[in-house]
């Protein structure tokens with residue numbers, strides 16, 4: 001692993017949007033984001049390769065056969081993608097806001113944000129979609145940033161309830177809107193491919209804050225949007 005991953009946790013001051021722009025302009029490597037990495041002790045590449053070889057042996061296969069010799073490196077690369085959420089603090093995506101135009105004070109709802117996450121109990125894929133809404137106070141955010149926030153929390157080892165709450169709290173904390181609503185529907189491979197083997201099941205979770213939770217009409221409007 002490259003060294004800046006180790007220091008990323010200590011390096012999260014300032015706006016990442018600005019720092020990335022500066023790095024791009026200067027042609028230097030993009031800064032790693034501090035994010036929310038619980039581990040201070042990142043293994044080096046050889047440790048990771050050895051661990052993947054062990055898991056291949058645990059399947060009963062031979063890690064030295066031709067089709068599998070490059071698999072530890074492939075797994076390492078795919079983990080960098082699947083777990084890229086640990087490199088970011090998704091709240092930073094919400095830092096760039098626009099003053100709302102024309103006194104817009106209705107719900108803003110982004111539906112069907114597809115994501116892939118990984119269940120922390122079995123390390124198997126969780127595939128689903130998130131619906132994210134907020135009622136602005138005085139500022140709005142670019143809508144792509146809501147999808148980036150979902151992805152930032154999805155690309156970690158997760159349980160769905162926690163991910164739902166994390167997304168809602170990040171929006172509440174940074175934008176300080178009148179209310180936030182997050183609903184997630186997802187299929188858990190650990191239930192559909194193994195274990196109880198219940199294909200077709202999906203889990204729905206929600207986290208509502210402020211007027212979207214407390215005001216019956218606003219909540220109903222949000223849920224109507226979500227049901228579509």
Ligand SMILES: Nc1nc2c(ncn2[C@@H]2O[C@H](COP(=O)(O)OP(=O)(O)OP(=O)(O)O)[C@@H](O)[C@H]2O)c(=O)[nH]1
Pocket residue numbers: 119120121158159160161188190191194195196
């Ligand atoms: N609440 C919640 N449960 C989850 C999530 N992802 C997986 N699980 C559940 O986590 C539980 C882990 O249960 P354990 O009994 O420790 O593990 P297990 O023996 O592999 O359980 P089975 O899946 O029933 O075979 C299972 O019931 C999973 O269905 C999630 O996002 N939220």
Ligand SMILES: [Zn+2]
Pocket residue numbers: 119120121122123124188190191
């Ligand atoms: Zn699971």
